[in-house]
Amino acid sequence: MAREFSRTQRIADQMQRDLAQLIQLEVKDPRIGMVTISYVKVAKDLGFADVYITVFPLGEQTQEDAIKCSLEVLRNAAGFLRHELSNKIQLRVMPQLRFHFDKSVERGRHIHSLIEKASREIREKDDSEED
Secondary structure, X not given: OOOOOOHHHHHHHHHHHHHHHHHHHOOOOOOOOXXXXXXXXXXXXXXXXXXXXXXXXXXXXXXXXXXXHHHHHHHHOHHHHHHHHHHHOXXXXXXXXXXXXXXXXXXXXXXXXXXXXXXXXXXXXXXXXXX
């Protein structure tokens, strides 16, 4: 049976695809790192769209600097991006864009490293008991 998607979810998916293209092709600021849009959540009243991004630092930037600079650039370009989105997506009201760093990827890496560490300790314990 087909899964039902709400209107706001369809709008969010379309916004995610279009924003990814716009950021890649239209935002020319050299401070922006390699940005990936991981998730867009649109409010039910279409007032706001929370855009979650991940950033890969370029050059000698640290991860924190890349996140800070990329968020600043995107927040400054929010009006432009919103205008461009309104040309691509036909809505009566185009949501205001709010950009956030997606911490879930980093949390996933941290949890994965903890699991690997625990697994390694269990193997070492089993190996030492066999001796």
